[in-house]
Amino acid sequence: MPRVLLSELIELLPEVRLSGASDIQVWVTDVACDSRKVKPGALFVAIPGQQFDGHDFVPDAVARGAVAVVVEHPVEVTSVPVLQVPHAREALALLANGFYGFPSRRLLLVGVTGTNGKTTTTHLIAHVLRTSGLSTGSMGTLGAVLDGVGEVPISHTTPEAPDIQYVLYTAVQNGVKAVAMEVSSHALHQHRTLGLEFDVAVFTNLTQDHLDYHKTMENYAASKRRLFVDYPPRSTKHAHVVFNLDDPTGRQWYEESVYDRWGYGVSSPDACVRASEVRLFPDGVEMRVVTPEGEHHVRVPLGGAFQVYNILAAITASLALSLSPDTVVNALRDVPQVPGRFxxxxxxxxxxxxxxxxxxxxxxxxxxxxxxxxxxxxxxxxxxxxxxxxxxxxxxxxxxxxxxxxxxxxxxxxxxxxxxxxxxxxxxxxxxxxxxxxxxxxxxxxxxxxxxxxxxxxxxxxxxxxxxxxxxxxxxxxxxxxxxxxxxxxxx
The missing domain is CATH 3.90.190.20 (Mur ligase, C-terminal domain)
Incomplete structure (x- = not known):
């Protein structure tokens, strides 16, 4: 595990007020937002949640050995440094990213967001990358899996920032070169993925879901849009953005984008990757796919008409990563079944x-x-x-x-x-x-x-x-x- 001076981590925070103990030359050996998981040497970040407020657990975190705490409002702690910030969740993501050494910079990272199709699209992209010869990982609803490591336990489709960064850090430490991950609207809204530097960001579609959390479709869309508007300018990489042009939201975001944009679809003539002559079977899909480098016959052993868009998204993302169409098409012919998807x-x-x-x-x-x-x-x-x-x-x-x-x-x-x-x-x-x-x-x-x-x-x-x-x-x-x-x- 890494070991970083608190003083170095503080420099990552754009706005911070210090109180409590004055010694910030202490070693941080973990970043946590759950007081029950705090071990000696951890930096504890108090998150105001929907059910619980992390500020109520600051004394418990200190008792368990936290060497410093991050809060949004003052707490009565004098034994360790207290870092007060405007937004604890943003601070958590920035601190976790720095603590683990900015691992996304050393990976090919593909992020997939949208209401439907995230899991299958991520699965397809990871399979193509792996088949092309890259040691690969994936993260999402089905868990986090890294070549050469196996499964890394996570709790959500897109887990908390320290868990995301730990998975990517573990990937780098074990020679993994590429990771495809799902990026949920909750994660984007709660800044869990803040600081990640994506090589390619993919949008599948936008339909009704999660209104219990976002309240309106406008809020839901705004959360997902962050991946394509807020993340590219913060990245040290040349970012590619991929949109489903048959989806009204995808079309709008594609037309508004100022980044290296790619479009896919079935009924959109201007899509650089598009499908025709689609044939459906219980155990697969066949179609012709037009790419900037010509036409290709594609056969994928995944059933369901909706798979057409997932396949197109994966092909487009792979082309954006400079893989050849032949490599991509050949890889898709033997993609494994996605658990619980048709x-x-x-x-x-x-x-x-x-x-x-x-x-x-x-x-x-x-x-x-x-x-x-x-x-x-x-x-x-x-x-x-x-x-x-x-x-x-x-x-x-x-x-x-x-x-x-x-x-x-x-x-x-x-x-x-x-x-x-x-x-x-x-x-x-x-x-x-x-x-x-x-x-x-x-x-x-x-x-x-x-x-x-x-x-x-x-x-x-x-x-x-x-x-x-x-x-x-x-x-x-x-x-x-x-x-x-x-x-x-x-x-x-």
Missing amino acids: EIVSNRRGITVIVDYAHTPDALENLLRSARALQPRRLITVFGCGGNRDRSKRPRMGAIASELSDLCVVTSDNPRNEPPEAIIDEILQGIRQREDVRVEPDRRRAIALAIESAQAGDMVVIAGKGHETVQIVGDQRIPFDDRQVAREMLEG
Whole structure:
């Protein structure tokens, strides 16, 4: 682990007021924002949160061995230096970046943001980079994985700033040359990624999600826009920005951008990377892709029409990194399955069972339209909506699922601290015709009901959880994997 003088870290803060102990020539051996994780030698940053205020835990952090604390308002501490700053989260990111030696400067770093497609696009980019011969890492919803290291534990799609910087530092220390990472709107709004220097920033799309946090679509968009407006001018690198030109927001940001911009799409003639002659199969997508260097036939073993845009985003980002089209196209031919993304559960009953993470209105609609395009005899959908999250999308998702399915089973999906029945009632408000709708709050029974109702030639889509392996009920995380439950029901 690094060891940095507090005096050197203080120089990274644009505005700071010192109090408490006067000795700032002390060694810092960690940066933390959770007092429970503080070890002797740590610099503790007190973050005002939605549920807890880190300032309340400053005494605990000092008792655990913190050599200094960062705060937004005065605290009664005299035994260690106190650094008062206007914005603790910004300070946390800057301090963590400096403590770990600005690791993103020594990596090829690709950041992917957007409502849908972040995980798959990141997965595709990492695979292309790895196949091209670069030791590669990825970070996002599926965790953080580095070649030669394995999995590095993280807690969120985009974790807290010290965790991000630790992953990138570990990558550098182990010879990793490139990292592809998801960048969530929460992370951008909370400055968790502040200080990262991206070689390429990718925008997938913008549709409704996270309004429980951002309140309005304008706020949501503004958070994501930071990656393309605020980050490039702060970087020591030549930044490339990549936009989906078929998305209205992507189109607008592309036209406003003053940086090295790249556009991709299907229906946008001016896109430098665009697809045509798309053919869909249960286990993959084929298409012709036009690039600045010519046309290419692309075959990717990932199902779903929505994958077309993820594939185009990955191709465009790879070209922006100066990889050849042939290298990219060849790499995509054998990309591994993305866990919980249009993942087929094999069986001998002649039923196509698909598990997918779709948990927004747009993602659910794209998923079900992709399923319909495969022309099943009947389409049966199992889905629910998460508790303590954006309530306004529930009736919309109910309408989408019922209109695009022959049979819709409404169930629970991480109800958290809300009654499952109350969530389901809000979903049902969007459903006009309920003759082909079943309600089963128990998710295991709901999956069983769907599979029992299916016959050969039918398709069962289980949406919402994808790769997840727990059901969150109250404060409990109960083991639950849609894929495993589906296998059990198919074999039973």
